[in-house]
Amino acid sequence: MPERPPFVEQRPLCYHVAVHIAIGPDVTARAPQLCLGWLVMRGLAVRAHDDGLWAAVERAGADFAARYGINQLASDPHAQAVRRLFKSVGVDPARYRPSSEALARRVVQGKGLYAVNTAVDVNNWCSLEERLPFGIYDAARIDGPVLLRLGRESEAYDGIGKALISVEGKLTLADDRGAFGSPVADSARTLVGVQTRDIILVVFGAGMPASDMHLVLQRAADRLAQFNGGTLAHTQVLEPAARTELAHD
DSSP: OOOOOOOOOOOOOOOOGOOEEEOOOOHHOTTTTTTEEEEEEEEEOOOOOOOOHHHHHHHHHHHOOOOOOHHHHHHHHHHHHHHHHHTTTTTTTTTTOHHHHHHHHHHHHTTOOOOHHHHHHHHHHHHHTTTTTTEEEEGGOOOSOOEEEOOTOOOOETTTTTEEEEEEEEEEETTTTTTEESSSOOTTTOOOOTTTOOOEEEEEEEEHHHHHHHHHHHHHHHHHHHHHHOOOEEEEEEEEEEEEEEEEO
């Protein structure tokens, strides 16, 4: 089994991966139940594959499939909360399925998770277990502050291995260059590959305490560090309803 990168303790955020994420007033008005968590990690050593990681992912998938069926997924509290979040901004979750639900359905149907690389595999593993949409982005490919807003008329981007993805009217992460991510599918522009050193990970939650979201972020950071090394530089939870920004540096 390949040697795992060493864990590196949390240190202050460096300027070259400084990121600010805010929630737009259009989202705040329509989705007060949103609980948005995000973190920054730097200095990762992303690899194409790790046998130990993939064995853990496969075990997690088998355990998940044994516990859940399609009907159980529909009644899961996290899945229901995310579906209500989509509906609150006018998006039909049956037509535009949350990425976490799409992963869960794939696993329950016996197809397993996709193998991509050691960072994306951890991201998908966490999304499956938390039943929440996760997005992981190459920080070097993000320009300026990030805003979670509703997609604009005819707004779209090139998807990862997919055709053009429309984000019109959907929850959308955007920087100075435009939209790049959503809780449905992300863009090719900010994809994480073996060349990636610094990442931003975003979790779309709803109707959950900020303290629970911080635990979700910590579990993700621990797994990312275990299989990719790197430094946890920043975590934050944004809650429109409480109008608070809870940050851990």
